[in-house]
Amino acid sequence: MTKIQKVAELAGVSTATVSRALAGKTSVSPATRVRVEAAAKQLGYVVSAAASSLASGRTRNVGVVTPILTSWFYTTVLKGAQRALADSGYDLTLYLLDTNPGSDLPHASNPRRRQLFEDFLQRKRVDALLAISLELEQEELDHVRRLDKPVVGLGGPLPGVPTLSVDDRAIARLATDHLIALGHTQIAHIGGNPDFELDFHLPSNRRDGYEDALVAAGIPTEPLMVRSADFTIAGGYDATLQLLGDPRVHPTAVFAASDEMAIGAILAARDLGKSVPGDLSVIGIDGHELGGFFGLTTIDQHPEAQGRRAVEVLLAEIESGSPTPEPDNTYLPHDLVVRKSTSAPAPVVSD
Amino acid sequence: MTKIQKVAELAGVSTATVSRALAGKTSVSPATRVRVEAAAKQLGYVVSAAASSLASGRTRNVGVVTPILTSWFYTTVLKGAQRALADSGYDLTLYLLDTNPGSDLPHASNPRRRQLFEDFLQRKRVDALLAISLELEQEELDHVRRLDKPVVGLGGPLPGVPTLSVDDRAIARLATDHLIALGHTQIAHIGGNPDFELDFHLPSNRRDGYEDALVAAGIPTEPLMVRSADFTIAGGYDATLQLLGDPRVHPTAVFAASDEMAIGAILAARDLGKSVPGDLSVIGIDGHELGGFFGLTTIDQHPEAQGRRAVEVLLAEIESGSPTPEPDNTYLPHDLVVRKSTSAPAPVVSD
DNA sequence: TTGAGAATTGCAATCGATTGCGGATGCATC
DNA sequence: GATGCATCCGCAATCGATTGCAATTCTCAA
Numbered sequence: 001m002t003k004i005q006k007v008a009e010l011a012g013v014s015t016a017t018v019s020r021a022l023a024g025k026t027s028v029s030p031a032t033r034v035r036v037e038a039a040a041k042q043l044g045y046v047v048s049a050a051a052s053s054l055a056s057g058r059t060r061n062v063g064v065v066t067p068i069l070t071s072w073f074y075t076t077v078l079k080g081a082q083r084a085l086a087d088s089g090y091d092l093t094l095y096l097l098d099t100n101p102g103s104d105l106p107h108a109s110n111p112r113r114r115q116l117f118e119d120f121l122q123r124k125r126v127d128a129l130l131a132i133s134l135e136l137e138q139e140e141l142d143h144v145r146r147l148d149k150p151v152v153g154l155g156g157p158l159p160g161v162p163t164l165s166v167d168d169r170a171i172a173r174l175a176t177d178h179l180i181a182l183g184h185t186q187i188a189h190i191g192g193n194p195d196f197e198l199d200f201h202l203p204s205n206r207r208d209g210y211e212d213a214l215v216a217a218g219i220p221t222e223p224l225m226v227r228s229a230d231f232t233i234a235g236g237y238d239a240t241l242q243l244l245g246d247p248r249v250h251p252t253a254v255f256a257a258s259d260e261m262a263i264g265a266i267l268a269a270r271d272l273g274k275s276v277p278g279d280l281s282v283i284g285i286d287g288h289e290l291g292g293f294f295g296l297t298t299i300d301q302h303p304e305a306q307g308r309r310a311v312e313v314l315l316a317e318i319e320s321g322s323p324t325p326e327p328d329n330t331y332l333p334h335d336l337v338v339r340k341s342t343s344a345p346a347p348v349v350s351d
Numbered sequence: 352m353t354k355i356q357k358v359a360e361l362a363g364v365s366t367a368t369v370s371r372a373l374a375g376k377t378s379v380s381p382a383t384r385v386r387v388e389a390a391a392k393q394l395g396y397v398v399s400a401a402a403s404s405l406a407s408g409r410t411r412n413v414g415v416v417t418p419i420l421t422s423w424f425y426t427t428v429l430k431g432a433q434r435a436l437a438d439s440g441y442d443l444t445l446y447l448l449d450t451n452p453g454s455d456l457p458h459a460s461n462p463r464r465r466q467l468f469e470d471f472l473q474r475k476r477v478d479a480l481l482a483i484s485l486e487l488e489q490e491e492l493d494h495v496r497r498l499d500k501p502v503v504g505l506g507g508p509l510p511g512v513p514t515l516s517v518d519d520r521a522i523a524r525l526a527t528d529h530l531i532a533l534g535h536t537q538i539a540h541i542g543g544n545p546d547f548e549l550d551f552h553l554p555s556n557r558r559d560g561y562e563d564a565l566v567a568a569g570i571p572t573e574p575l576m577v578r579s580a581d582f583t584i585a586g587g588y589d590a591t592l593q594l595l596g597d598p599r600v601h602p603t604a605v606f607a608a609s610d611e612m613a614i615g616a617i618l619a620a621r622d623l624g625k626s627v628p629g630d631l632s633v634i635g636i637d638g639h640e641l642g643g644f645f646g647l648t649t650i651d652q653h654p655e656a657q658g659r660r661a662v663e664v665l666l667a668e669i670e671s672g673s674p675t676p677e678p679d680n681t682y683l684p685h686d687l688v689v690r691k692s693t694s695a696p697a698p699v700v701s702d
Numbered sequence: 703t704t705g706a707g708a709a710t711t712g713c714a715a716t717c718g719a720t721t722g723c724g725g726a727t728g729c730a731t732c
Numbered sequence: 733g734a735t736g737c738a739t740c741c742g743c744a745a746t747c748g749a750t751t752g753c754a755a756t757t758c759t760c761a762a
Contacts, residue, residue, distance in 0.1 A: 001475070003748060014712045019750055029710060046473035050410065051748030053401035054717045061444070061476075069430045070640065072421060079420045082447045086463065091476060093412070094445045096433045112437065122397035124352070125412075125442060234644040270621070289421065293585040354718060365742045370720055380740060402718030405747045 002043040011039035022047070053124075061091040062314060063126035065116070067133055069096060071231070072260065072288050073303050077132055077154065080307025088315055093126060097134065117143040128314045131158060150317035154310045163329045164310050166301045171334050172209025172255070175283045175299050178336060179253040180217045183344045184281060186225075187214065188251035190239045190261050193228030206257045206285070224249045229261050236264025244272055244280070252345035253281035259288035259298050266294055266341060277343040287337065295340035306332055353394045362390035373398070404475075412442040413665060414477035416467070418484055420447060422582070423611065423639050424654050428483055428505065431658025439666055444477060448485065468494040479665040482509060501668035505661045514680045515661050517652045522685050523560025523606070526634050526650050529687060530604040531568045534695045535632060537576075538565065539602035541590045541612050544579030557608045557636070575600045580612050587615025595623055595631075603696035604632035610639035610649050617645055617692060628694035638688065646691035657683055 008015045021028045021036035053059045068074045082092045095116055117140050128150040135156050153163035179187050189210045214221050227243050229235030256262035262284025269280045287300030359366040372379045372387035404410045419425045433443045468491050479501040486507050504514035530538050540561045565572050578594050580586030607613035613635025620631045638651030
């Protein structure tokens with residue numbers, strides 16, 4: 001393999017100059033820079049990441065930790081992050097953090113988590129860390145802080161760490177208000193169950209926003225109108241089945257905390273012979289790629305942009321070297337996208 | 352940060368011994384090993400990846416290149432790969448390779464691809480490379496070969512590189528035979544379009560298997576029964592709409608080249624008022640997590656196991672240092688999973 | 703022409719491990 | 733007690749860059 005020495009010889013300069021020229025630093029004359037670049041190109045020289053890291057302390061690599069991979073939202077965030085990183089010449093190292101939901105064990109006893117925080121992250125392999133929808137325990141947070149590297153949380157509340165997230169409560173309120181504005185008063189909500197609370201705070205935030213809207217509109221809340229599911233299509237389907245089959249409630253609209261659950265709700269309604277939006281309006285959250293296909297009204301939270309944005313914050317922090325340029329939490333934009341799954345409720349048939 | 356020097360002092364040995372003890376090598380007495388491990392633990396010592404790589408030439412990091420991220424199959428393979436790697440103490444660096452399908456430009460002019468092959472992969476950051484469903488151009492293959500590192504292709508035909516894949520032709524034949532055995536003779540196929548051929552060879556393999564089965568059963572092939580789509584739910588939906596709306600053909604069964612397209616087919620049939628499997632049997636390929644939900648008969652190709660398996664091959668090659676232990680291509684197992692989307696065709700109504 | 707100050711460049715130390723080679727030690731055998 | 737053979741361990745070179753500091757060259761005004 002060609003090393004910097006060869007390039008230096010060919011260009012007739014020292015290795016120090018080659019290093020500086022290739023790093024795009026100032027204090028290299030334009031003429032020299034051109035010569036070095038030509039030499040490097042001719043030899044097909046590419047810096048050795050290991051040597052560069054060791055000498056400089058920078059790796060040009062960012063770690064991304066995600067709890068889930070097989071869900072559109074997460075992979076889309078990941079995609080945005082990887083694109084943004086690649087565009088800046090950075091690598092992305094992917095860490096998967098199983099959360100075994102339902103388990104009562106503290107995370108510290110989950111070997112995969114221990115391995116990640118005590119071993120992988122301590123190897124000084126990453127310049128920064130992007131934590132997606134992650135809730136960490138104290139000990140884990142300590143490990144992260146020990147890294148002394150930029151960390152950004154996306155979506156999850158990480159104390160002491162700058163976070164980016166959409167305003168879940170406001171989004172939920174907007175979604176519910178959309179239904180209320182259409183004339184609905186019997187509005188159900190499908191959201192997270194307590195097991196999920198462990199890692200995502202959003203379920204309760206979204207439920208709060210839902211209740212905010214009802215209260216503001218003077219609509220009484222009804223516990224039976226709130227069902228929990230696991231954010232998947234199947235989960236949303238099942239929850240909707242339970243909801244529509246319960247004789248004690250008569251929802252005309254459903255606000256699902258994710259598009260996948262909303263899609264499940266649409267499928268369930270159809271299977272029960274109810275038309276959407278005629279018999280049941282459905283609204284979700286995410287901006288799922290299948291939203292258009294299902295005609296789903298939703299609130300787009302631009303996940304790919306979230307990934308990109310998080311990387312930008314991280315890279316800015318790396319480049320500047322300053323500790324915490326961002327305030328505690330920054331809200332990301334969201335947009336109501338009205339399609340065909342919501343409409344005014346059917347007029348009440350009085351019998 | 353604690354470095355190896357500190358550990359050596361605390362344990363009362365040389366850094367060489369610490370290195371050997373922690374690497375689990377022989378030629379360290381059990382007593383010393385224990386002492387070193389205790390010292391390392393007490394100090395919270397973790398090797399510096401950069402220093403270790405530079406000195407040893409090994410990075411404990413594997414690059415994974417995938418063309419798509421927002422598809423269940425790919426993320427599931429990725430999940431399997433990352434788990435297997437983590438279990439062996441390896442990192443996974445994720446590279447996303449856009450293929451801008453439909454573009455006529457050679458890959459070499461795609462800046463993202465150039466960047467990957469000429470820059471990222473040459474940095475000596477990875478010990479091995481896992482290429483998922485990738486077809487490379489000559490120049491790109493040369494770059495990969497220059498790496499002189501283990502490479503395994505998963506699903507795509509990579510000349511000169513050991514590959515793992517399911518036997519697409521056999522799978523397609525099995526799927527079609529399943530329909531034939533149920534009594535179907537009017538069997539449609541939804542597969543890839545030529546644009547996709549660029550990167551995945553499977554579409555034509557699967558179509559070949561489909562035709563093999565028809566020919567073997569003495570059923571004439573009918574071009575109008577073959578439709579192309581982009582492997583997504585929406586694509587499968589649309590293709591099925593076209594298929595069922597065409598008065599020139601009357602399929603009683605559809606074999607879709609992916610579960611997502613099969614799901615789209617089911618949804619399309621429903622929207623047209625046809626029952627599945629009563630009016631239309633549907634079978635897919637993949638083993639998608641939603642298969643159970645939709646009652647989809649499919650051929651499971653165990654994608655998570657594929658990712659795991661590919662990593663095992665790669666790691667074995669790394670550890671052994673031998674060049675190409677695997678033969679050119681190894682077939683991975685698949686299983687027919689019969690659910691409720693396939694049945695015998697309705698008896699023909701003669702009028 | 704000269705000197706000050708700025709712009710370039712090179713020297714050499716440094717980053718933190720790994721590992722070939724040789725020396726020391728331990729044990730068994732004669 | 734000497735010899736032979738393993739086993740265990742340490743010395744020091746090495747991996748391939750980066751970068752502080754000092755030296756050199758250049759620029760321009762006086």
